[in-house]
Amino acid sequence: MGLVGFIVLLVVAAVVGAVAEALVGYRPGYGWVGTIIVGLIGAWLGSALFRIGPFVGGIPLISAIIGAVILTAVLKLISARSTV
16 A cells, blocks of 8 residues: 555545544544544444445445444443443
8 A cells, every 4th residue: 555545545534434423423532533543443343344335445435434333332332331
């Protein structure tokens, strides 16, 4: 993977993470870095479960969004339990 591929990967991860945060209504923190991390892990999780949707930068978008939504929801549940 070259530099352009890496930048595309980060941009796709940022968009996927932002969509997941908007759908769940929770921001895990750390600003845009946290959003990219949620997007990367969510894309990995989603593509490990299934591979559907258009591919951008080698990432299946629908699978990545579903994986990121699952991850964000789990993080929201964990943070809600820890504050009680």
